Amino acid sequence: MASSSANDAAPICIREVSATSLIFGICMKPLSSMRSSPIFNFGGHDWYLMWKISSTKEVHLWLFFISDHEVKATVDFTLLDKYGNLSSQYKRVSQTFSSKKLPNYRDMFLGNMSPENHVTNGCINVLCTIFIDGKTTKPELNQNSNSLVKQINNLLLSQDISDVTFEVDGKTFHAHRAVLATRSPVFKAELFGHMVEANTDCIKLEGMKSEIFKELLCYIYTDTIQDAGTKFNQHLLEAADRYSLDGLRKICEDRLCCDITLDTVLSSLGFADQHNCSRLLDSCLNFAATPENLLQLTVRQEYLDLMKSFPSVFAKLSERANASLAFQNIVYKKKTVG
Template sequence: MASPSANSAAPIWIKEVTAGSFKFEIYMNEYPSFESSPIFTFGGHEWRLKCCINYSKDVHLLLELISDADAVKATIEFRLLEKNGGLSWAYQRVTHTFSSKARLTDMALLRVLRRGLHPEIYVTNGCFYVLCTIFIASDTTKVKPNHSSSGLPSDSLIEQLGDLLKSKNISDVTFEVDGEIFNAHRVVLAARSPVFMAELFGPMVEGNKKCIKLEGMMAEVFKDLLHYIYTDKIQDVGTKFNQHLLEAADRYALDGLKKICEDRLCRDITLDTVVSSLGLADQHNCGKLLDYCLNFAAKPENLLQLTLRQEYLELMKNCPSVSAKLSERASASLDFKKIIYKR
């Protein structure tokens, strides 16, 4: 598609489309501005990207559903692209249920970069590029084994996908994780994770790259991550493993797995795990886990012991927001006040 002229009335253009990823070219003509892209189709629905740049040059993006629909649940990721086409660290991801009454993403203006666009990195000839990845979730129900009139069990999709993962049949992508090789299927990964959708089918993907090396993850964690993607199940493991698995779930936008790990960590809070779980909850935006950890740590008998631990002191120093919340929670405790008054 040809680039528009400087006087074009629509300075947002779709440059490339691959599966659920759309590369937008956005022209910066003046400030403030509020522009819309041409309407495009994905997942049987019509959409439109809107971009707002205010006086401070803050850039906000939002996705609008044009089609009439009752409930379209989608995860959207906006990511800035660098001049060389590489993916930038500047991104935002949100899950929203679109409908005729809620056509826009629930974050009215989704902030991509707080102050300016750093022209030397992102802007070329007065425009910058954004990769928008959309993953539309379909309603799923767990398949329960049942029996036909012959008494034989019927086929289970979950079991068949699990067998497919084990057999390695028709796998078309491999991952190297911590020295181990894992075989998988691109379409299955992309259907479950918008991040895998972008990494495996996005416009920046190298077509002949069949082995992907992942850094910063243990092989056992990735193995369980794959098992969940194919079967909706994970093994019953300890706190440390669940913490690593939660990080992996957040990395690949697997909200269901993230919730399972969060629930397990809430159940297993002790003096030995609460500090690491507090830091994890703050880093990965786990509200429930953060609340459980704060309640546990704010108990006077627990707080007095935690203050003697080096890991606790380091967390309070490095995460001032957690320190402030814990101080507030502890100050509100009647038992804590009684201890102070007795002194």
């Protein structure tokens, strides 16, 4: 979550408005001097912002990445008007950010602002949306940190001391009741409660693919999972719900948020609504409501399917898109040209 020590007298106020978006409230004075925000954490990474507003009211922003790894990210900056609506002053950049490589920032020139349209209580408000790529690289754990994970993983691979077997999608998996019960309250109830599985050595599971159950066990034993794409993460999130694994659910939802593209966003919108994934839903709506994205999505069959199958989601998408003055301008120009 973003955080800031700014107060009313500070040059900047940072406010998180969604899982992918922040609003920077930037003080107009003094003009023509470079200013810097406090360090803030957003999306699991540390950043800070520098800005300069020239005497001719040109707005320049620099976003610095300072975490000890690198991320590939797409960053949108949009100047808001005094009523909180999106203006035509918009800038997008996609790049790999790294504290150890230059440039780890980019000059985001938003153009000229007008005090009568953009200034409220001596400040301008800038909406910043950061989409983190799913292939973000992080520092490797040292050998000592990995030793326990390796030992627990060896326990999973060892069949000699396992005391329960699962048959899933035609494949057999060996596991340990105590480990499963420690990690999952559902497994605890099944394996040590009054359910029939408590007295069964081989449990047959329905409604789950073998590769998903294998990854579920990997998470239970090692707290790690692979990332095999949107559909895989969706199935794994469903398995996390089935066994009340909140940590796994969060990882899957984070990865789905990072894997939003024109090809995945519509199916992810329906999935998010079905499985009560509020952060994923918000991220998908932000992405889909971007003017250039929405114009491409409306010609797809999946868009029509969303209208029919998830009318409440479609209503939210329409509401968010209609709030964008930029989108309204594009539609107007398109009709005029037609």
